[in-house]
Amino acid sequence: MAVYTPIPPDTLLAFLAEYDLGALIRCEGIAEGVENTNYLLETERCRAILTLYEKRVREEELPWFLGLMNHLAARGLKCPVPVAARDGVALRRLMARPAAITTFLPGRPAGTITRACCDALGRSLARFHLLGQGYEARRPNGLGPGSWQGLLDSCEGAGDRISPGLTSSLQTALGHVLSSWPRAGSLPAGQIHADLFPDNVFFEGGEISGLIDFYFACTDDFAYDLAICLNAWCFPDEATADPALIRAMLTGYRAVRALSPAEEKALPVLVQGAALRFLLTRLYDWINTPDDAFVTRKDPLAYYRRLGIWRQNAERLLDV
Ligand SMILES: Nc1ncnc2c1ncn2[C@@H]1O[C@H](COP(=O)(O)OP(=O)(O)O)[C@@H](O)[C@H]1O
Ligand SMILES: N[C@@H](CCOP(=O)(O)O)C(=O)O
Numbered sequence: 001m002a003v004y005t006p007i008p009p010d011t012l013l014a015f016l017a018e019y020d021l022g023a024l025i026r027c028e029g030i031a032e033g034v035e036n037t038n039y040l041l042e043t044e045r046c047r048a049i050l051t052l053y054e055k056r057v058r059e060e061e062l063p064w065f066l067g068l069m070n071h072l073a074a075r076g077l078k079c080p081v082p083v084a085a086r087d088g089v090a091l092r093r094l095m096a097r098p099a100a101i102t103t104f105l106p107g108r109p110a111g112t113i114t115r116a117c118c119d120a121l122g123r124s125l126a127r128f129h130l131l132g133q134g135y136e137a138r139r140p141n142g143l144g145p146g147s148w149q150g151l152l153d154s155c156e157g158a159g160d161r162i163s164p165g166l167t168s169s170l171q172t173a174l175g176h177v178l179s180s181w182p183r184a185g186s187l188p189a190g191q192i193h194a195d196l197f198p199d200n201v202f203f204e205g206g207e208i209s210g211l212i213d214f215y216f217a218c219t220d221d222f223a224y225d226l227a228i229c230l231n232a233w234c235f236p237d238e239a240t241a242d243p244a245l246i247r248a249m250l251t252g253y254r255a256v257r258a259l260s261p262a263e264e265k266a267l268p269v270l271v272q273g274a275a276l277r278f279l280l281t282r283l284y285d286w287i288n289t290p291d292d293a294f295v296t297r298k299d300p301l302a303y304y305r306r307l308g309i310w311r312q313n314a315e316r317l318l319d320v
Contacts (some may be wrong), residue, residue: 003029005037005052005095015094018085019101021045032199034285034298035215037097040104047104048083052097057215059098062091064139065214066100068191071135077128078210080105107202107209113233115248120208121201122252125193125229128211129222130257132191141194141218143277145181148174151280158287163301170279173307177276180269182221187263192225193217197232223263226253227270230318231278231306238302241309241317250318268314275310279303 022044082090159166
């Protein structure tokens with residue numbers, strides 16, 4: 001459960017008094033999530049999400065994230081929008097942290113990942129990429145390939161305590177991926193979500209009802225975002241890739257936005273890079289999450305297995 005910061009009742013009521021949301025009925029810490037503290041608010045007028053931004057999110061970047069949500073929602077993407085207080089300001093401070101309320105989205109994450117889910121996800125991701133094109137402000141990807149060596153180094157060999165030989169194996173894989181990574185600017189790029197895992201996609205009545213958690217969003221290659229989703233959605237038992245799910249996601253994506261020949265060619269290295277990126281942040285978090293944090297740590301080895309599968313079989317699985 002990601003509730004790093006409890007809020008005393010009086011402090012919460014004083015904070016909410018700045019808004020036009022009506023009287024508070026309940027406020028519950030939310031069980032899911034890793035990065036930030038989230039509460040579900042129910043007031044006389046609505047349900048909403050109160051987020052206190054923790055660790056990885058830099059305060060000066062929050063206007064970029066909130067602006068992107070507003071931009072995409074205004075163009076028809078189903079995603080949360082920031083709620084302004086009476087003074088017109090959405091980004092505020094609470095418990096010495098930046099904080100914002102965003103609108104509540106109905107639906108819940110898919111239980112079982114089906115081909116239909118992957119097709120829908122591919123389409124939604126492509127729409128995200130196309131609709132983001134009018135959002136001019138850039139946010140470089142702080143967790144892009146340039147950060148991976150530093151992340152591995154900062155784990156100081158701790159990978160070997162999780163699995164003997166992990167650190168040197170990751171060093172080899174990293175060298176291979178970085179040496180084949182597409183040159184900056186060589187692939188179509190724009191605003192990407194960069195963390196569109198199944199827990200960040202809500203479904204209702206078999207259709208996507210919303211995308212959440214924009215706090216890794218950045219300006220990067222569109223095909224890298226697709227590579228992240230292929231990793232996150234297409235390995236039903238962690239140890240095996242499901243070619244039918246991969247095909248469905250690629251077909252859904254291409255139905256909305258065609259992949260260029262350069263993107264198709266780059267996909268095998270992009271999926272390996274995406275596996276490494278989540279492996280490394282999970283490894284870092286495994287070592288650095290305080291023991292008293294109310295959060296479920298995610299298994300780095302799940303992405304080591306994916307990396308191995310892509311290294312052996314990416315071309316065949318992606319049919320490129
Ligand atoms: N706009 C929203 N509508 C409904 N539920 C939400 C919304 N935003 C977050 N949640 C709930 O909060 C959980 C954690 O949110 P998330 O943004 O993934 O947190 P974190 O950034 O800490 O990983 C989600 O899994 C979901 O249950
Ligand atoms: N999706 C990442 C961790 C970030 O968690 P989220 O709850 O913010 O999506 C992972 O699985 O490693």
